[in-house]
Every structure is written in C-alpha cells, then in structure tokens.
Amino acid sequence: MPKQRSTHTRQLILDKATDLASLEGLEGVSIGRLADALGMSKSGVIGHFASKQDLQLATVEAARERFESEVLDAIEGEPGIERLRAMTERWIQYIEGEHFSGGCFFWAASAEFDGRPGAVRDRLAELTALWLDAIGAEARLAQRLGEIDDGEDPAQLAFELHAYVQEANWSYQLLERADSFTRARRAVESRIARVSI
Amino acid sequence: MPKQRSTHTRQLILDKATDLASLEGLEGVSIGRLADALGMSKSGVIGHFASKQDLQLATVEAARERFESEVLDAIEGEPGIERLRAMTERWIQYIEGEHFSGGCFFWAASAEFDGRPGAVRDRLAELTALWLDAIGAEARLAQRLGEIDDGEDPAQLAFELHAYVQEANWSYQLLERADSFTRARRAVESRIARVSI
Numbered sequence: 541m542p543k544q545r546s547t548h549t550r551q552l553i554l555d556k557a558t559d560l561a562s563l564e565g566l567e568g569v570s571i572g573r574l575a576d577a578l579g580m581s582k583s584g585v586i587g588h589f590a591s592k593q594d595l596q597l598a599t600v601e602a603a604r605e606r607f608e609s610e611v612l613d614a615i616e617g618e619p620g621i622e623r624l625r626a627m628t629e630r631w632i633q634y635i636e637g638e639h640f641s642g643g644c645f646f647w648a649a650s651a652e653f654d655g656r657p658g659a660v661r662d663r664l665a666e667l668t669a670l671w672l673d674a675i676g677a678e679a680r681l682a683q684r685l686g687e688i689d690d691g692e693d694p695a696q697l698a699f700e701l702h703a704y705v706q707e708a709n710w711s712y713q714l715l716e717r718a719d720s721f722t723r724a725r726r727a728v729e730s731r732i733a734r735v736s737i
Numbered sequence: 738m739p740k741q742r743s744t745h746t747r748q749l750i751l752d753k754a755t756d757l758a759s760l761e762g763l764e765g766v767s768i769g770r771l772a773d774a775l776g777m778s779k780s781g782v783i784g785h786f787a788s789k790q791d792l793q794l795a796t797v798e799a800a801r802e803r804f805e806s807e808v809l810d811a812i813e814g815e816p817g818i819e820r821l822r823a824m825t826e827r828w829i830q831y832i833e834g835e836h837f838s839g840g841c842f843f844w845a846a847s848a849e850f851d852g853r854p855g856a857v858r859d860r861l862a863e864l865t866a867l868w869l870d871a872i873g874a875e876a877r878l879a880q881r882l883g884e885i886d887d888g889e890d891p892a893q894l895a896f897e898l899h900a901y902v903q904e905a906n907w908s909y910q911l912l913e914r915a916d917s918f919t920r921a922r923r924a925v926e927s928r929i930a931r932v933s934i
Contacts, residue, residue, distance in 0.1 A: 652849060655759065655838065656760070699904060700904075706907065710847060723892075
C-alpha cells in the first residue's frame with residue numbers, strides 16, 4: 541500500500557476508534573468491531589497496529605490531536621482572565637458539539653481505565669492532568685496580572701471549573717438533561733466573577 | 738441448596754461484582770471472571786442469574802443498597818442547610834473510604850453505560866438522578882427555611898456540589914492526587930457559605 545494511502549486509512553480507523561470508544565469504551569474497540577464499522581476486512585485493520593494496546597494508545601493520541609486542534613488551537617483572547625474564560629467556554633462548546641457520539645472521550649476513558657494499570661492509563665492521566673493544570677496555570681497568570689484576588693488558590697479554582705464541565709458531560713450523556721451546558725456556563729461565570737478584581 | 742445459603746452466596750457474588758465493576762467496568766464482570774475471583778465453579782455462579790443483563794442489573798441494585806446503608810442512612814443533622822452539608826460530607830467520606838477498589842461504582846458505570854441504551858443504562862440514570870435531585874430538594878428546603886438566599890437556584894447549587902464530589906473521585910482515581918477530597922470539601926464549604934444567610 542502506498543505510504544500516503546496507508547496513513548489516510550490509519551487515520552480513518554482511528555477516527556472511528558475514538559468515536560466508538562466514547563460510546564462503548566476503549567476495551568470494546570476491537571479489530572473486529574472496527575472492521576465491521578468501517579466495512580473493511582479484519583486484516584485491513586490489523587496491519588496498522590501491532591497489538592490491542594498499540595491500537596488503544598493510538599486511539600488516545602488521535603483523541604489528543606482532535607482536542608488540540610478543536611480546543612487548544614481555537615482558544616482566543618488575551619492571556620489572563622479573558623483566556624481562562626475562553627478555555628472553559630471552548631471546552632464546553634467542544635463537548636456540546638458532540639464531536640464524539642458518546643460525549644467526552646477522555647472522561648469516558650478515564651472512568652474505564654483508572655483501575656487498569658498500564659501504559660493506556662498512564663497516558664490518559666498524563667494528558668488529562670496537562671489540561672487541568674493548564675487551566676490552573678492560566679488562573680495563576682491572571683492572579684499575577686492582578687485580575688484575580690490574591691487570596692484565591694489557582695489550583696482550587698481550576699479544580700472547580702474543570703468539575704463543572706465534567707459534570708455537564710455526565711449530566712448530558714447519562715441524564716440527558718438539556719440544561720447541562722447552561723448550568724456549567726452559569727457555574728463557570730459566577731465562579732470567575734466572584735474572584736475577579 | 739437451602740434458600741438461606743443461596744441468598745448468602747448470591748450476596749457474596751454481588752459484593753464481588755460491584756467491586757470488580759468499579760475497577761474494570763460492568764461489562765467486564767462475566768460469570769467466568771466472578772467464578773475465578775471467588776474460587777467458585779462457573780455453574781455455582783451462573784445459577785443465581787438468568788442472563789448477563791440480569792447479573793448487571795443485580796449488581797447495580799447491590800451498589801444501590803450499599804449506597805443507601807453507607808450514605809443515605811448515615812446522614813444526620815437537622816433538615817435544611819445542616820443536612821445539605823451532611824449529605825455531601827457523608828458522600829465524600831464514602832468515596833474516600835474506598836468501599837470499592839475502583840472508586841465510585843456509579844461514576845464508573847455511568848461513563849461505561851451512558852452510550853449503551855437499555856435497562857442497565859436506564860436504571861443507572863434513574864438512581865444517579867435521584868441522588869442529584871435529593872441534594873437539590875434539600876437545598877430548596879433550606880431556602881424555604883430561610884437559610885439560603887432567595888436568589889439562588891437550588892438545582893444549580895446541587896449541580897455544583899455534585900460536580901465537586903464527582904471531580905474528587907476522578908482526580909483521586911485517575912490522577913492519584915492526594916488533595917482531591919480536601920479540594921472537594923473546600924469547594925463545597927465555600928459554595929454553601931456563599932449562599933447562606
């Protein structure tokens with residue numbers, strides 16, 4: 541297979557894998573399941589991955605790339621509190637936009653893998669901690685810029701803002717409550733307004 | 738098998754099933770996996786359940802019973818804001834106490850089943866909504882008792898309090914951060930203090 545076509549096929553497989561994983565879990569993403577979903581032969585899928593763990597790790601990286609291009613690269617605004625607001629808003633929009641059939645890929649994979657030691661769990665912990673800590677770092681910057689009260693703990697603020705968005709994902713996906721994202725936005729806005737100087 | 742012994746064995750199986758499900762997911766709880774974990778024969782396990790879905794539903798009910806006896810029945814304090822604080826604190830203690838090897842059973846099962854339509858998903862949604870709404874009802878009562886500001890939306894308050902505890906479970910289970918429960922308590926306390934009259 542020409543290299544370019546192979547790369548394209550691999551990407552197609554991984555796009556489907558991230559989507560299936562958000563619905564049915566990473567463990568449910570098997571070679572056979574992917575082949576069925578893509579109308580490919582099993583051997584057409586299997587050639588792209590050395591093992592089940594290799595497929596799972598590649599799926600996590602594909603989800604990371606989507607998060608980077610759809611969320612991180614799309615965050616606008618001045619560094620500090622404006623950017624802190626933009627980070628949470630862009631994240632909410634991303635989950636709300638249902639880029640994955642089963643909601644936030646990382647939330648679903650976190651719950652699935654937190655009790656399964658290994659490379660997949662380690663990578664999920666590393667990536668989700670990066671995002672939580674990026675929110676904390678932006679809050680800290682806002683504080684240094686004099687936009688947030690000195691008495692506020694930026695990591696505590698990040699914990700709470702991050703909690704609202706994960707809660708919205710849970711409430712929307714499981715309870716199917718239409719007000720989930722409105723509630724998250726209201727919580728974020730009032731929490732930030734409270735610490736703003 | 739005498740009825741009493743059979744009931745006891747069924748309960749043993751379900752205790753193990755809830756624990757395994759918190760670690761590896763409800764879908765991973767198979768008759769074979771349970772038989773291995775309990776040192777029983779497959780036929781010794783299979784007789785207690787009509788189907789895989791029957792086993793999963795029974796596991797959800799076993800988790801509900803544990804939640805009821807360990808959390809609901811242990812909540813003390815006067816109705817209103819005192820009881821609202823006690824509800825969240827008791828819930829945090831329950832998760833912190835690691836009654837399940839993989840953290841909160843309902844959180845793990847929510848993420849796993851939110852994209853799988855059927856009786857298990859429906860029951861998980863029903864039970865978790867009951868708890869979220871019980872927190873909202875207690876906040877509403879506190880408001881009627883004049884303990885919480887009239888301008889506050891009790892359902893919004895419940896969304897945020899519930900979010901802090903789920904976030905702590907996520908942060909402790911996946912990121913292994915030792916301050917997870919301290920952060921949840923701090924968030925709950927400052928949120929309630931802010932609306933108290």
